[in-house]
Amino acid sequence: MSTAKAAFCGEQTVRCADCELRRLPIFTPLDDRELQAIEAVKREDRFLPTGATIIEPGATNAELYTVYRGWAFRYRILSDNRRQILHFILPGDLIGLQSAMFDAAQYGVEALTDIHLCVLPRRKIWELFSVAPHLAFDITWLGSREESLVDEGLLSVGRRTADERIATLLISLFKRARALGLADGNVVDLPITQQHIADALGLSLVHTNKTLARLRRVGMFARQGSRFEMLNIRALERLAEYIDQDLAPRPLI
Amino acid sequence: MSTAKAAFCGEQTVRCADCELRRLPIFTPLDDRELQAIEAVKREDRFLPTGATIIEPGATNAELYTVYRGWAFRYRILSDNRRQILHFILPGDLIGLQSAMFDAAQYGVEALTDIHLCVLPRRKIWELFSVAPHLAFDITWLGSREESLVDEGLLSVGRRTADERIATLLISLFKRARALGLADGNVVDLPITQQHIADALGLSLVHTNKTLARLRRVGMFARQGSRFEMLNIRALERLAEYIDQDLAPRPLI
DNA sequence: CGGCGTGTTGAGAGACCTCAAGGCATGTGG
DNA sequence: CCACATGCCTTGAGGTCTCTCAACACGCCG
Numbered sequence: 378m379s380t381a382k383a384a385f386c387g388e389q390t391v392r393c394a395d396c397e398l399r400r401l402p403i404f405t406p407l408d409d410r411e412l413q414a415i416e417a418v419k420r421e422d423r424f425l426p427t428g429a430t431i432i433e434p435g436a437t438n439a440e441l442y443t444v445y446r447g448w449a450f451r452y453r454i455l456s457d458n459r460r461q462i463l464h465f466i467l468p469g470d471l472i473g474l475q476s477a478m479f480d481a482a483q484y485g486v487e488a489l490t491d492i493h494l495c496v497l498p499r500r501k502i503w504e505l506f507s508v509a510p511h512l513a514f515d516i517t518w519l520g521s522r523e524e525s526l527v528d529e530g531l532l533s534v535g536r537r538t539a540d541e542r543i544a545t546l547l548i549s550l551f552k553r554a555r556a557l558g559l560a561d562g563n564v565v566d567l568p569i570t571q572q573h574i575a576d577a578l579g580l581s582l583v584h585t586n587k588t589l590a591r592l593r594r595v596g597m598f599a600r601q602g603s604r605f606e607m608l609n610i611r612a613l614e615r616l617a618e619y620i621d622q623d624l625a626p627r628p629l630i
Numbered sequence: 631m632s633t634a635k636a637a638f639c640g641e642q643t644v645r646c647a648d649c650e651l652r653r654l655p656i657f658t659p660l661d662d663r664e665l666q667a668i669e670a671v672k673r674e675d676r677f678l679p680t681g682a683t684i685i686e687p688g689a690t691n692a693e694l695y696t697v698y699r700g701w702a703f704r705y706r707i708l709s710d711n712r713r714q715i716l717h718f719i720l721p722g723d724l725i726g727l728q729s730a731m732f733d734a735a736q737y738g739v740e741a742l743t744d745i746h747l748c749v750l751p752r753r754k755i756w757e758l759f760s761v762a763p764h765l766a767f768d769i770t771w772l773g774s775r776e777e778s779l780v781d782e783g784l785l786s787v788g789r790r791t792a793d794e795r796i797a798t799l800l801i802s803l804f805k806r807a808r809a810l811g812l813a814d815g816n817v818v819d820l821p822i823t824q825q826h827i828a829d830a831l832g833l834s835l836v837h838t839n840k841t842l843a844r845l846r847r848v849g850m851f852a853r854q855g856s857r858f859e860m861l862n863i864r865a866l867e868r869l870a871e872y873i874d875q876d877l878a879p880r881p882l883i
Numbered sequence: 884c885g886g887c888g889t890g891t892t893g894a895g896a897g898a899c900c901t902c903a904a905g906g907c908a909t910g911t912g913g
Numbered sequence: 914c915c916a917c918a919t920g921c922c923t924t925g926a927g928g929t930c931t932c933t934c935a936a937c938a939c940g941c942c943g
Contacts, residue, residue, distance in 0.1 A: 510763060792898080
């Protein structure tokens with residue numbers, strides 16, 4: 378697992394204080410004491426290639442990670458390989474909070490791109506709670522935000538039409554990426570296939586394809602490979618009943 | 631709101647140390663110091679009648695609650711009243727963690743029965759994190775467990791057939807209730823209508839009714855009003871690919 | 884070159900939905 | 914005590930959204 382990831386972004390370890398993410402306005406600033414507390418807990422970095430398994434379903438000793446760079450997704454599967462993507466994971470997001478709390482992970486996490494993770498060793502989480510309550514609060518906050526993403530997904534899959542689901546997902550990913558400085562105007566690189574979209578929205582691959590084609594024909598967006606250009610954000614937001622909540626500043630552990 | 635709830639279970643305030651829930655084996659015991667920490671934060675009790683709004687969608691100052699007695703559910707709605715139930719809430723569950731973390735609640739919570747809540751005032755949550763890290767950890771744990779319930783719901787709605795969804799929901803509610811001592815052998819009282827089941831599973835009322843009828847005819851379960859008797863738990867578990875996770879001991883705040 | 888992953892499109896099938904009507908129990912007011 | 918309204922459950926009929934099966938195009942890569 379450490380052989381295939383050779384030339385990936387230099388694999389440079391970054392000190393928390395120098396973390397580029399922290400400069401983004403969506404992240405709330407930490408004071409020096411808090412930064413020290415994090416650095417004391419988080420020493421190791423981990424680099425994984427596209428498609429790598431970050432958390433294996435059923436894993437019993439997964440660590441807690443913060444994504445420094447790259448995309449991933451969390452999912453559950455049934456025995457006959459039906460797969461449901463629970464949410465997509467972007468830089469600044471936590472990975473593995475549930476599995477850090479429980480004995481075994483009920484889910485899996487897989488990298489969508491080459492990915493750079495910061496590791497918070499499982500056994501140090503409790504230490505963090507007792508020594509740095511502010512950070513503990515932030516972890517809880519991030520857990521709640523993740524649940525909110527899953528809530529939104531459940532609302533989509535349970536009660537929205539295929540068009541509305543697609544619109545909701547595109548808008549949500551676009552705005553999350555843009556807030557991280559990953560968008561260029563109305564253009565984002567979404568490193569996902571139609572199969573991922575289908576698995577996230579509870580649709581079949583074929584129907585996802587046809588729905589995407591229809592929305593594209595109507596001028597909602599354009600696409601070349603993984604490059605998505607949002608052409609009619611208003612219309613997408615209306616379809617999705619989108620509520621801006623991803624813009625709220627949030628903690629970064 | 632305090633007039634209609636007259637003769638409801640005497641409305642006796644209970645001290646945490648005397649809490650009946652704590653005697654159940656599924657809850658991890660707390661030591662005296664932790665009990666004191668909770669009692670210091672949680673003084674108020676609240677009693678609400680069936681159908682009451684516990685958290686209004688969009689509410690900005692909701693408190694954090696622990697359910698002492700009664701059932702509820704958490705949901706999201708779209709502007710045209712399509713409603714998705716996110717999960718059901720039983721005694722020992724937390725209500726309002728997300729809305730305690732964020733400015734506004736993205737969801738609503740409604741009582742399914744007369745309900746007895748223990749209130750953790752919103753403004754004391756931070757105090758709890760700084761003074762009682764063990765309890766802070768437990769809150770995070772409970773948040774993760776709630777997310778796990780939503781995950782399971784999303785998997786159901788996204789990837790399971792109607793029969794499998796019904797089986798999953800019935801098994802899950804039955805086992806959760808039984809672990810709380812709310813079942814009598816294979817019989818539980820589920821205070822929900824078919825509309826609730828439909829809204830939780832992303833199905834229409836009519837199709838929910840027909841699917842329930844089919845499973846009943848096949849001998850999976852029997853029903854009289856809200857009284858459900860599980861007749862073939864094995865078959866239900868097989869349909870649901872049920873994994874026992876609700877039996878793990880958990881904290882009670 | 885052939886294999887593979889991804890995207891596209893057509894045709895037919897089926898799961899699920901909407902509309903509609905009626906039954907049964909409970910509660911309320913005359 | 915009856916009339917009536919209300920909430921929940923049930924069933925039938927027909928429509929449609931979404932699925933499965935199938936085939937093909939395209940680029941990439943060994």
